[in-house]
Amino acid sequence: MTLAEWIAQPINWFYLHFGVVTLFCAFRVVTTQNVVHGALYLVAALAGVAAQFLLLSAEFVALVLVLVYIGAVLVLFLFGIMITRAPTGMEARLDNDKKLPAAVLGVAVFLVSATVSVMSFGDAAIVQVGTPTDTASLAVGFIGRFVVPFEAVGFILLAALVGGIAVARRDLTPLEEEQRRAV
């Protein structure tokens, strides 16, 4: 497939548009000097990823991504940023001084996996563009063939959240304990 043929498909314009937005926002997440801006750029990057999921006719996954990440996880991140009183304004140093080796490694990871992907799949087409995934088949998979992983993941989530509460909770000092008992 030549580039002209590829550009001629209108769906690829959407891909390019959302892909550029995703990559720009992801790049800003790792370069911005403002912690809150980083979290908000992650919202935009993940919204771009959700748009790619819509192009790949994975509507349910896109909705889950928007609900769980943009709805819940990002609120958690913003709380974490505010509680740890990470400076919400500009700060002198958010990066360490190993930028060049890190950039080399990041580019190397990109080049290797992109090259391998293109070599393996070439221009293998995604055939059934626009046919939505039946959400019922997802449900059948969850409570049928993959019921054990499903339960395990639910248990992991419960254990992690209970553990998170236990870790982050502040124990009372003996004096405070005394005062509480007195009341």
Place this chain on the structure above:
Amino acid sequence: MIASQFLVLSAALFGIGVYGLLVRRNAVIVLLSIELMLAAVNINLVTFEAMWRTAEAVGQLFSIFVITVAAAEVGIGLAIIIMIFRNRQSANVDELDLMRW
């Protein structure tokens, strides 16, 4: 639409995540970079599902598993960061040398 375009996008997202993971000092932004890498993995899973279309949409099922585990990881990670901040008044990963030999 070809599969490679999504795989290349996912590789780029993963590379950006690796860079952020290595370069950032604030532990919360390190977690944000990990989220970027997990999003890249999800793009791969959903792309392969769109290519091969299994009856139970296995690729999409596993991307939802990844999202769930990522949510658990963020919860426990932020709890640890909050506790460390409370003990050491810092959330910078390069100042956490308590267990460094």
